Amino acid sequence: xxxxxxEYIQHHLQNMTYGKHPELGWKMAESSAExxxxxxxxxxxxxxxxxxxxxxxxxxxxKKAANAVTSGVPGGLxxxxxxxxxxxxxxxxxxxxxxxxxxxxxxxxxxxxxxxxNSLKWLPVDWIPGLAHLLGADYFKIVPTxxxxxxxxxxxxxxxxxxxxxxKVKGAGGFAxxxxxxxxxxxxxxxxxxxxxxxGLLTKPISLALRLFGNMYAxxxxxxxxxxxxxxxxxxxxxxxxxxxxxxVFHLLVIPLQAFIFMVLTIVYLSAAHEDHH
Amino acid sequence: MNMNMTILGQSIAxxxxxxxxxxxxxxxxxxxxxxxxxxxxxxxxxASRAQRDLELAQEKASQTLREAKxxxxxxxxxxxxxxxxxxxxxxxxxxxxxxxxxxxxxxEITQEINRAKDELRAQISALIVEGAEKILESSVDAKAHxxxxxxxAKQL
Numbered sequence: 001x002x003x004x005x006x007e008y009i010q011h012h013l014q015n016m017t018y019g020k021h022p023e024l025g026w027k028m029a030e031s032s033a034e035x036x037x038x039x040x041x042x043x044x045x046x047x048x049x050x051x052x053x054x055x056x057x058x059x060x061x062x063k064k065a066a067n068a069v070t071s072g073v074p075g076g077l078x079x080x081x082x083x084x085x086x087x088x089x090x091x092x093x094x095x096x097x098x099x100x101x102x103x104x105x106x107x108x109x110x111x112x113x114x115x116x117x118n119s120l121k122w123l124p125v126d127w128i129p130g131l132a133h134l135l136g137a138d139y140f141k142i143v144p145t146x147x148x149x150x151x152x153x154x155x156x157x158x159x160x161x162x163x164x165x166x167x168k169v170k171g172a173g174g175f176a177x178x179x180x181x182x183x184x185x186x187x188x189x190x191x192x193x194x195x196x197x198x199x200g201l202l203t204k205p206i207s208l209a210l211r212l213f214g215n216m217y218a219x220x221x222x223x224x225x226x227x228x229x230x231x232x233x234x235x236x237x238x239x240x241x242x243x244x245x246x247x248x249v250f251h252l253l254v255i256p257l258q259a260f261i262f263m264v265l266t267i268v269y270l271s272a273a274h275e276d277h278h
Numbered sequence: 279m280n281m282n283m284t285i286l287g288q289s290i291a292x293x294x295x296x297x298x299x300x301x302x303x304x305x306x307x308x309x310x311x312x313x314x315x316x317x318x319x320x321x322x323x324x325a326s327r328a329q330r331d332l333e334l335a336q337e338k339a340s341q342t343l344r345e346a347k348x349x350x351x352x353x354x355x356x357x358x359x360x361x362x363x364x365x366x367x368x369x370x371x372x373x374x375x376x377x378x379x380x381x382x383x384x385x386e387i388t389q390e391i392n393r394a395k396d397e398l399r400a401q402i403s404a405l406i407v408e409g410a411e412k413i414l415e416s417s418v419d420a421k422a423h424x425x426x427x428x429x430x431a432k433q434l
Contacts, residue, residue, distance in 0.1 A: 015280075036280055040281070041283060042280070042283060043282065044282070044284040048287045048288065055291055059299065062307075063298075066302065066307050067306070069307055069310040071310045071313035082307065085304075086311070101300065102300055105296060105299040105304040106300070109292075109296045109299040110296075113292075113295060147284065149281060149284035149285045149288060150284065152288075153284065153286070153287070153288025153291075154288060154289070154292050156285065157289050157292045
């Protein structure tokens with residue numbers, strides 16, 4: 001590519017955006033500036049496409065295993081699915097002390113889905129975008145979790161569940177009381193408590209989303225920087241190859257870990273939402 | 279890195295995936311695994327029960343064997359005893375029979391001897407009578423002198 005390094009990086013960090021441009025109407029954004037001008041009325045086609053594809057892959061695999069499931073000797077796919085299942089199930093049993101049939105499937109979905117989305121990072125950064133470029137798409141970013149929209153989208157779902165179960169378990173009054181009278185149990189402190197608790201509540205989805213996004217985004221940027229070396233001569237290219245390999249191996253740790261953290265924190269937050277302090 | 283409607287799309291997709299997972303994926307797997315756990319537990323249970331049964335059966339078998347051995351030894355002993363007894367009896371019988379035979383033989387011999395003596399005596403008396411006749415050269419009425427001759431013969 002003939003881009004300067006800065007252009008190359010920016011190009012790689014721009015999503016494929018379809019939205020309503022204030023002057024040009026609904027269209028595919030042809031530059032970063034155009035995408036920015038679209039504001040909120042836009043979709044990241046690549047993020048949504050890849051995340052939904054990964055979600056469908058997850059459901060397809062697990063549904064296939066669930067259809068053929070037997071209490072006898074399990075086959076290969078069933079073994080794998082059961083391994084994931086038991087891992088999540090045990091974790092939920094240890095962490096979540098209420099009884100809620102939603103929590104375990106929720107945790108499983110989060111874990112496997114995020115893992116699959118993250119694992120797209122192992123693909124060299126130019127392969128799929130390069131292919132998309134050949135097919136006529138200027139911008140294409142394949143790892144959905146490097147898009148804050150995706151991570152915030154999920155954490156927003158978790159946040160709504162936290163609010164829902166807080167109110168369901170404690171009642172609207174109980175929830176309001178908890179917000180007003182902790183940590184300082186005195187009516188004079190109600191405003192202070194409210195500010196503290198609401199900040200604490202809001203921190204949960206934000207920290208969930210930003211942790212995942214930050215880790216994935218930073219890793220992606222490093223992959224892109226490494227990819228830059230491939231155009232800088234034989235020596236740098238070989239060096240870059242080694243670095244790419246090392247960084248990909250490092251992601252053997254990062255990718256499952258981030259999926260795991262997102263899942264565990266979700267369970268912990270929902271567990272706290274179920275706890276009645278009275 | 280713009281925040282836009284993607285966030286809503288992602289939320290909706292998330293909700294749908296979770297719903298699908300909870301409705302169609304989780305329950306069958308959970309059910310199958312619970313079933314398998316039960317199967318394994320039952321299997322282990324029956325295995326240990328079978329083990330216990332086996333031990334009992336082995337114990338019983340060895341006891342039966344021991345009893346049988348004892349019984350056979352007893353029978354053998356009894357038989358031996360009886361055999362010895364029978365042999366003794368047979369010996370006794372044989373000895374008695376032998377003695378009886380000997381007695382009979384002896385009696386017969388005595389009888390024979392007596393008969394021979396009698397015969398001899400009769401012959402001698404006849405001889406004496408004949409001799410006396412010859413000596414007297416007269417006929418002696420055998421009848422009249424037989425008493426005397428018998429006396430003589432008995433003295434012989």
